[in-house]
Amino acid sequence: MKKTLQYIILSLLVLAAVGPFLWLLSTALKGPGENIFAYPPQFIPQNPTLENFVNVWNKVPMLWFFINSIVVTLLTIFFNITLSVLAAYPLARMRFKGQNAIFFSILATMMIPFQVLMIPLYLICLKLNLTDNAGIINGWLGLVLPFAVSGFGIFFVRQALVTLPKELEESAVLDGCNSLQILWYVLLPLIRPTLATLAVFAFMATWGEFLWPSIILSEPSHFTLPVGLVQLQSAFSSDWKLIAAGTLLSMVPVLIFFFALQRYFVTGATSGAVKG
Amino acid sequence: MVGFFFLPLVMAFGISMSDYSHNIYNPAFVGLENYARLTHSAPFWNSLKNTFVFLFGVVPAMVVLPIFLALLVNGKLKGIAVFRSLIYIPVVISMVVVGIAWRWLYADDGLLNWLLSVFHLPKVGWLVSPDIALYSVMIVVVWKGMAYYMMMYLAHLQSLSQDLYEAADIDGASLWQKHWNVTLPHLRPTMVMVGIISTIGSLKVFTEIYVMTRGGPVGSTKTLVYYIYERAFENLDLGIASAAGIVLMLILLVFSMLEMKLSPKEDAAKVTEKVKKTETPLLPTRNGAA
Numbered sequence: 248m249k250k251t252l253q254y255i256i257l258s259l260l261v262l263a264a265v266g267p268f269l270w271l272l273s274t275a276l277k278g279p280g281e282n283i284f285a286y287p288p289q290f291i292p293q294n295p296t297l298e299n300f301v302n303v304w305n306k307v308p309m310l311w312f313f314i315n316s317i318v319v320t321l322l323t324i325f326f327n328i329t330l331s332v333l334a335a336y337p338l339a340r341m342r343f344k345g346q347n348a349i350f351f352s353i354l355a356t357m358m359i360p361f362q363v364l365m366i367p368l369y370l371i372c373l374k375l376n377l378t379d380n381a382g383i384i385n386g387w388l389g390l391v392l393p394f395a396v397s398g399f400g401i402f403f404v405r406q407a408l409v410t411l412p413k414e415l416e417e418s419a420v421l422d423g424c425n426s427l428q429i430l431w432y433v434l435l436p437l438i439r440p441t442l443a444t445l446a447v448f449a450f451m452a453t454w455g456e457f458l459w460p461s462i463i464l465s466e467p468s469h470f471t472l473p474v475g476l477v478q479l480q481s482a483f484s485s486d487w488k489l490i491a492a493g494t495l496l497s498m499v500p501v502l503i504f505f506f507a508l509q510r511y512f513v514t515g516a517t518s519g520a521v522k523g
Numbered sequence: 524m525v526g527f528f529f530l531p532l533v534m535a536f537g538i539s540m541s542d543y544s545h546n547i548y549n550p551a552f553v554g555l556e557n558y559a560r561l562t563h564s565a566p567f568w569n570s571l572k573n574t575f576v577f578l579f580g581v582v583p584a585m586v587v588l589p590i591f592l593a594l595l596v597n598g599k600l601k602g603i604a605v606f607r608s609l610i611y612i613p614v615v616i617s618m619v620v621v622g623i624a625w626r627w628l629y630a631d632d633g634l635l636n637w638l639l640s641v642f643h644l645p646k647v648g649w650l651v652s653p654d655i656a657l658y659s660v661m662i663v664v665v666w667k668g669m670a671y672y673m674m675m676y677l678a679h680l681q682s683l684s685q686d687l688y689e690a691a692d693i694d695g696a697s698l699w700q701k702h703w704n705v706t707l708p709h710l711r712p713t714m715v716m717v718g719i720i721s722t723i724g725s726l727k728v729f730t731e732i733y734v735m736t737r738g739g740p741v742g743s744t745k746t747l748v749y750y751i752y753e754r755a756f757e758n759l760d761l762g763i764a765s766a767a768g769i770v771l772m773l774i775l776l777v778f779s780m781l782e783m784k785l786s787p788k789e790d791a792a793k794v795t796e797k798v799k800k801t802e803t804p805l806l807p808t809r810n811g812a813a
Contacts, residue, residue, distance in 0.1 A: 253600060260592070261609045264670070267624040268616070270634055274627065284632040359532060360727055360775055362748050363768040366755050367534035455617025457730045462756055473619040477734060480623055487627060494623045498616060505615045509608060512615060 268498070275299050275491035283487055299492035303479070306489070308468045309496060312475035315387070316454060317500070319471060322391045323453040324446050331400035331445065336430050338401070339408035340416065350405075356398035361459075368393050369462055379469040389463045390471070394453065400445055407441035408434060440511070447511045454501060472497045539765035550762065557766035567767060569742055570750035577661055577746060578725040584665045585672055585721040586714050592669060593676035594702070607677075611670045618667070622734030625663045626650065629735075653743035656736050660744055664731055668724070672717045679713045680706070719782050726775055747771050 274283055276295040303309060337343065338350055372378055372389045379386025411434060419429045435442070457473040464470055467478065476494055483489045505512060539557055541550035561567050596607050613621060628634050629649035636646045649659040683706070691701045729748040732738060738745035738753070745753070747767065755764035 250600065253595070253598060256595060257600075257603075257606045260595070261606060263666075264610045264613050267621075267628055268612075271624050271627060284630075286632070286637065288634060288637055358776065358779070360723075360768075360772055362727060362729075362751055363535050363765075363772045364531040366538060366751075366761050366765050366768065367531035369755075370534070370538075370761075371531065451615065455619065457617075457619050457733070458752070473617055473730075476619050476623060480626075480734070487630075490623060491627065494620050498620055501615055501617070502612075505612070506608070512611070 268495075271491045271495055274487055275495050277488055299488045300496065303489050303493040303496070307475065307479055307482075307493065308470075309475070309493065311468045312470055312472045312497070313500075315383075315469060316471040316473075319387055319390045319460075320450055320453045322387065323394055324449045326391060326395035327397065327400050327449040328442055328445060330396035331404045332430070332435070332442075334396065334401045335404035335408055336426075336434070339405045340434070353398045353401050357402070364393075365459065365462065372463060377463070379464045379466055383469050386464055386469045390460055393459070394449075400449070403445055404438070404441060407438040411437055443508070443511045447508060450504065535765050535768060538761055539769050541762050553762070557762045558770075560763055561766055561770070564763075566742065566745070567750060570745045570747045573657060573743070573745055574726060574728070574747045576657060577664075577728055578722060580658070580661045581664055581725045582718060582721045584661075585668055586717050588665070589669050589672035589717070590676055590706075590710060590714075592673040593680055594706070596673065597677060597680050607674075611674065613667045613669075614671045616667075618730045619734050621663065621667050622731050625666075626735050629659060650736050651740055653740045656740060657744045660728075660731055660735055663735070664725075664728065668721065672721070675713055675717060676710060679710055683709050715782060719779055722778050722782060723775060726771065726778065747774075 270290075273290055273292060276292045276297075276299070277283055277289070278292070278294045278296045278298060281289065281293055334353075338346065338353075372393075377385050377389030377392065379389070415433050415437075416429050419433045424432065455473060456471075457477065460471045460474045461477070464474055467475070470478065476497060479493050480490055538550075540552060540554055542553045542556065592610070596603060596610070600606075630636075631646070631648070631651070633649075635649065639645070639647065648655060650656050687705050688701060691705055696704065727748050728746050729752060732744050732746055732749050733752075736744045738749050748771065751764045751767045751771070754760045754767065
């Protein structure tokens with residue numbers, strides 16, 4: 248009895264969580280003849296059709312939105328992991344002068360909101376020609392470089408590296424490894440889960456980012472998905488079937504990524520919470 | 524890092540003391556004049572007011588509600604992992620998508636108003652009424668962020684030893700007493716953490732507003748970051764926008780410190796120490812999860 252009640256409450260919660268997206272799906276599947284404002288609402292479309300998906304694909308450069316989002320996200324993940332590791336390695340495994348000062352100034356960067364930096368960053372990107380007016384490659388770089396490394400990423404990798412025992416390196420040195428070889432062959436394989444979690448965070452932050460791309464980009468075919476969707480929303484403000492179809496398409500990669508790598512999505516929120 | 528962080532930070536102060544409004548290519552140094560202009564600016568105060576309404580509505584909800592969710596999904600029911608993942612979906616979907624989905628629910632002839640009519644309630648102008656729009660946006664933000672904090676609480680709940688509950692059972696404690704006396708004190712550090720993270724997120728709220736209301740109706744949902752965005756990239760008044768940015772930064776600092784002090788069991792130094800040791804990301808997304 249108690250269990251049944253729990254299942255009922257849980258099901259209601261799930262409905263609350265995915266309901267808005269299901270309603271979007273129902274709207275997107277409705278054909279041209281169906282009234283989306285019907286009263287009472289028609290939850291299951293009478294003649295389900297994929298027409299709206301095809302239409303939105305043809306009317307706006309959806310393919311480019313996807314390409315831009317994917318390129319920018321992959322580059323950001325790549326830079327974040329590489330640079331975080333390269334910065335965290337000496338901070339965690341070596342002793343040098345000014346180490347603490349550097350570590351704490353990196354930590355301090357986490358306190359400064361991006362919104363304070365975005366105006367000067369915009370001026371810098373204009374100076375360096377890192378907007379999409381100078382071509383799509385420049386636009387990509389303008390989107391990626393300001394987020395290529397974060398204080399959080401360095402901190403996160405450092406915390407993982409610090410916990411590894413010193414003996415690992417000592418035996419590697421005896422085997423004749425230099426520091427980069429130690430990093431690549433000995434340490435990195437051990438912190439793979441940390442790197443995966445960092446990748447997921449970079450993915451989440453970049454894939455959904457709207458503010459910065461909307462500042463840097465101006466040409467529709469250079470838009471990332473969030474910017475493209477906002478533009479779709481204002482351009483076809485009354486055509487909700489089209490908007491719903493485009494929005495749903497943009498969800499597909501995230502959902503695949505989420506269900507494939509769920510473990511890392513959740514460890515991100517939980518691992519430290521326990522140990523902390 | 525130097526090029527894209529420390530340089531812009533120094534520049535931000537410089538720009539906040541320059542006047543771009545007459546000639547954007549040749550700003551004039553004006554000292555603190557932009558800050559003085561801010562204090563006389565009604566739109567600025569309005570955005571500040573909206574930001575604080577948002578903050579004081581969203582943060583308590585984010586601290587309290589996910590605890591109930593976490594207790595619910597903490598059971599050993601069959602298939603509970605599937606329920607957890609499904610409930611987590613709004614967290615991973617981007618804010619723009621969420622905003623669009625909810626705009627559709629909030630439509631005048633939309634699903635929510637239909638639900639109200641089923642209960643013979645009048646229609647609500649979710650996003651078109653100046654008195655309501657901000658609260659409608661807040662609902663969406665809480666809806667999207669809740670499962671994230673649920674997972675944080677859940678992790679902590681699962682580290683709680685069952686012995687304590689058994690001891691409470693022996694003392695004849697009711698379910699409510701058990702949670703009040705055992706669970707809640709155990710979760711207190713997490714609550715502070717959640718408070719800080721959601722405060723940071725709330726103070727920076729922007730995308731959800733831009734997607735759903737564009738700051739309207741009549742400015743009723745313009746927040747501080749929206750004000751900065753509008754001044755900088757629509758009016759090209761970079762000076763005053765930067766000054767407002769510096770104000771945002773100061774508010775963030777004050778609130779983070781206040782909340783660390785508020786933690787009753789642990790003093791600020793200990794919390795700071797904890798932050799240094801923890802692996803938990805403080806900023807789950809670039810703009811913080813509200």
